[in-house]
Amino acid sequence: MTKLSIGKMANLNQVTVQTLRYYEKIGLLVPDLVDRESGYRYYHINQCARLDMIQYMKCLGMSLESIKHYFDQRDIQDFSAMLEEHEAWIHKKIEELTAMQAAARQYQKNIGRYMKAPAAGVIQLEKMEERRIFSYDAGVNFYEKGMDTWEYMIRGLKTQIAVAHLPMVKFCNVGSILRKDWVQERSFYSTEIFIFVDEPEETTEILPAGMYLTVYFDDFYREMEYGNLLLDYAQAQGYEVAGDYICEVVVELPIFEEKRNMFIKVQIPVKMP
Amino acid sequence: MTKLSIGKMANLNQVTVQTLRYYEKIGLLVPDLVDRESGYRYYHINQCARLDMIQYMKCLGMSLESIKHYFDQRDIQDFSAMLEEHEAWIHKKIEELTAMQAAARQYQKNIGRYMKAPAAGVIQLEKMEERRIFSYDAGVNFYEKGMDTWEYMIRGLKTQIAVAHLPMVKFCNVGSILRKDWVQERSFYSTEIFIFVDEPEETTEILPAGMYLTVYFDDFYREMEYGNLLLDYAQAQGYEVAGDYICEVVVELPIFEEKRNMFIKVQIPVKMP
């Protein structure tokens, strides 16, 4: 009557036969009786209580390991403490997922910027919000070097992101920064690259809000050309360069085996005449 | 110069050597060159771009499987679609975790109710909010039966919860309901058990808000005794029974191998004279 075969036990509890065998194997729920000759497992109806508890704790996302540990303790105070700890774990997981969500949305936005961007070489005057960056000085002027040096430089940036415990998820739209003094001399000299970050820290810097002259293009090797285009335009309009020149990689177009394929936006802050 | 050993490649990219070997094994990132004699792997600096993308997508929580699939597609539109799908997945995960969080908090509350509950047999008059339940009629009057029948009954409830696609996490504080007519006759006759639910559905029922006489105790077998205590008290005070009598399992105290150990609260809605 109260001797339940494994299949009956499984049916009564919305669980599979394999699961019950597994629970026995790890010592979480051992059948009341095992037939010595046939090896058949038989459960007692009262063992459902334990199975209920197992399933409940699993619903909360606890591991079978912790569940087993709880059954060793068998104290409701312990359970409360365990729940508290578990809640903290859940909270952490939610935060991780929320960060992923934010990152995914940011990338979608960047794809949108790419899709709606004007043709290469079209100059725009845009109002930009304040942005925060984490920059790294590689000590090499990459304008005199090629793509390989650029790769090595951003390896350095990547390392620094790890060292500073910044979220690696930001390492997807990288920029370079050409300081105001060099821009005013029309010298393309820069050793600094950066990522955008959300939170202010001692290691971060601010790109001020304001009006920027901007231009998009998609060939890494033609940055100076487009940069000069902007500077010529600024001069023609009588705009004054108001700060550092920014070259941002908006998105990386899909990566073919051998090389990067970047969609780039150059931005120069200007003061109107 | 651009020929990077596996260790160098790993160092440049915040990744372990094993990981790179694993990526090769699954065909995600194959070294540029493998020495035929020594079997040493050598990467080209340009392969960092692909590794960056892999790591970025991993940050978003994507599986190596999907990442590989993306590299097969290599279209930014595809990537956008994939991101969209992935965002939906993230959203689902967040919802799952939020449900777990809510359940954990509910259980903590119930433990709190247990800790702060008055002694067994102390009668209280409480104002209760409206509650929503999903009930199941087992067709057997469990007041005439023992714990085994009760167990079988709640197996039926559990099955119905699954059938109705209700969250199994609610199957942790179960109640029984004794209809008003029987209560008024002082007959303990009930075949219905239930769980509390959050959302209204066709299959759910409402326990109205109002004043309830309540009493706590911790012995399953003495429900009628405590129920009668409440009814006697109601009569003595001239309260009228205003609805169905509820017997709620607040928490299950830790499950010993063999039997349940329930902390119970009986509740009768009353109208004041």
Place this chain on the structure above:
DNA sequence: CTTGACTCTATGCTTAGAATAGAGTTTATA
């Protein structure tokens, strides 16, 4: 007694690598 339904053990599979052993290779130093 047969048939169908059930159960047994044992193995391999899933993710994304980590850990380890034992052997071979490369690089730097003396």
Place this chain on the structure above:
DNA sequence: TATAAACTCTATTCTAAGCATAGAGTCAAG
């Protein structure tokens, strides 16, 4: 050039929580 240190190789095993499958044995009903 010799040697030692650092590096790399393959191969195997391990993680969580079971699912799927094969081939053999067992139970219950007609």
